[in-house]
Amino acid sequence: MNTNYTTIIIGGGAAGFFTAINLAEQNPNERIAILERGKEVLQKVKISGGGRCNVTHAQFIPRELSKNYPRGERELLGPFHTFMTGDTIAWFEERGVELKIEDDGRMFPTTDSSQTIIDCFISLARKHNIDILTSHNVTAIQNSNNNWEITTKQQSFSAKNLVVAAGSSPKIWNIMKDLGHTIVDAVPSLFTFNVVNKKITQLAGIAVNTQLKIPALKLKSEGPTLITHWGFSGPGILKMSAWGARELNDAQYKFELVINWTGYYSEQECFEELLEQKNSSKKLIYNEWLFDLPKRLWRYLVEKSQLDSTSWSQASNKQLQQLAQLLTTSSYTINGKSTFKEEFVTAGGVDLKEINFKTFGSRIHNNLYMAGEILNIDAITGGFNFQNAWTGGYLIAQSIAKNG
Numbered sequence: 001m002n003t004n005y006t007t008i009i010i011g012g013g014a015a016g017f018f019t020a021i022n023l024a025e026q027n028p029n030e031r032i033a034i035l036e037r038g039k040e041v042l043q044k045v046k047i048s049g050g051g052r053c054n055v056t057h058a059q060f061i062p063r064e065l066s067k068n069y070p071r072g073e074r075e076l077l078g079p080f081h082t083f084m085t086g087d088t089i090a091w092f093e094e095r096g097v098e099l100k101i102e103d104d105g106r107m108f109p110t111t112d113s114s115q116t117i118i119d120c121f122i123s124l125a126r127k128h129n130i131d132i133l134t135s136h137n138v139t140a141i142q143n144s145n146n147n148w149e150i151t152t153k154q155q156s157f158s159a160k161n162l163v164v165a166a167g168s169s170p171k172i173w174n175i176m177k178d179l180g181h182t183i184v185d186a187v188p189s190l191f192t193f194n195v196v197n198k199k200i201t202q203l204a205g206i207a208v209n210t211q212l213k214i215p216a217l218k219l220k221s222e223g224p225t226l227i228t229h230w231g232f233s234g235p236g237i238l239k240m241s242a243w244g245a246r247e248l249n250d251a252q253y254k255f256e257l258v259i260n261w262t263g264y265y266s267e268q269e270c271f272e273e274l275l276e277q278k279n280s281s282k283k284l285i286y287n288e289w290l291f292d293l294p295k296r297l298w299r300y301l302v303e304k305s306q307l308d309s310t311s312w313s314q315a316s317n318k319q320l321q322q323l324a325q326l327l328t329t330s331s332y333t334i335n336g337k338s339t340f341k342e343e344f345v346t347a348g349g350v351d352l353k354e355i356n357f358k359t360f361g362s363r364i365h366n367n368l369y370m371a372g373e374i375l376n377i378d379a380i381t382g383g384f385n386f387q388n389a390w391t392g393g394y395l396i397a398q399s400i401a402k403n404g
Contacts, residue, residue: 005031005131007400008150008159010138010172012036014045014386015165015372017121018393024128026401033131033159035152037166041132042118044167048386049106053114056088056390057383058101068384070189070243071347072377075357076388083394088387095120104235106382138166141175143365161400163369165393168346172374176350180364184376186348187249191241193257194336195231199300204229206294211260212236217251219244225259227297230338232257235381241337242380245347253337260328261301262291271324278320281312288312291327301326345385349376359399360392367403369396 007023009016012034020032034041045053059065062080066073089099089107097120098110109116125132136152141162143149148162166172173183195201210225221243223236241248248255262270273290281288286308289298302308305323307315315323350370354363362368371392379385 003157005159007161009163011165012041015389022397035136037137054383056387058105161367165371167373182351186346189245189347190345191337192233193334196333203227209263213258217247267328274320
């Protein structure tokens with residue numbers, strides 16, 4: 001087997017395949033190999049979006065799209081002007097994969113199956129004679145006379161260009177460190193919160209639009225919060241976990257979470273609404289729920305306020321003030337986190353200052369490129385991490401093809 005290539009890509013995931021296919025299409029003379037440490041490629045694509053593959057997000061303005069990246073917001077703005085959501089949709093459609101937009105903006109293949117994306121990538125890789133080498137665990141990378149020497153447990157390879165798209169791999173990060181790159185220590189991102197008070201978890205399955213705060217860490221978020229069997233999840237929580245990844249890690253995932261269950265009412269506005277209800281109803285507070293809250297959550301909060309057997313007309317102003325406080329500033333002790341579904345995402349990786357974002361090339365070595373989660377870039381949930389992979393892969397392919 002010939003082990004000399006023009007370009008070797010480490011990592012058989014989304015970024016690796018997208019780079020390889022675009023490079024082969026732009027320069028058919030390239031000899032390209034993908035080295036994957038596992039027995040199968042595209043495993044994260046397979047499980048993403050509950051097995052449907054959340055390909056991208058329907059956000060078509062570069063600046064707005066970049067705001068979904070707690071790490072990488074500034075750096076991705078330029079690249080998104082070259083290749084972003086609209087380009088991704090067109091790219092897949094031109095290759096026979098149609099995407100659809102869901103109500104929350106997430107985009108999936110119309111087949112609702114990640115296998116559609118996998119089949120597309122595998123068939124294009126075969127069409128362009130890209131070598132896909134599985135069970136090739138990279139153990140060393142060296143640069144010799146402007147040529148890259150890559151050693152795996154099986155054999156050695158050489159290539160003019162090296163693309164590292166190995167995801168959040170501590171082993172590869174250590175190799176990148178040996179090559180002179182700075183690695184920002186990885187911490188978890190996109191996770192759910194474990195709550196100490198198990199009474200709230202009896203309401204598992206309820207989702208409410210909320211405002212969220214962690215006062216001690218000066219973190220804020222907003223969006224739907226889902227009550228689960230272990231605590232809190234949903235877009236609002238996941239957004240907070242992404243933007244506060246480092247602070248939450250430093251706090252060892254122990255903190256007080258304050259939830260405004262009404263969404264956007266202040267405590268005073270909430271109190272005024274309750275007063276209005278007091279003046280117009282004689283029913284039990286327990287049986288008349290406000291602020292579009294689900295009945296079970298309303299009753300839980302009313303019971304907590306010890307107003308479950310009190311009618312609106314009987315309630316004192318002080319009691320209603322306490323209920324308003326509970327509705328807008330409920331505090332929950334959080335102790336620990338859980339991974340969101342199977343999509344483990346980390347904040348950390350190669351320092352972004354060492355990457356030229358016009359090409360996703362290394363500022364330290366020529367002909368060394370990086371894409372995807374190997375870099376210190378991560379996003380909130382909703383297809384944004386994949387969009388980073390597509391954009392990086394496309395720009396790398398463009399740069400290598402241009403350099404011949």
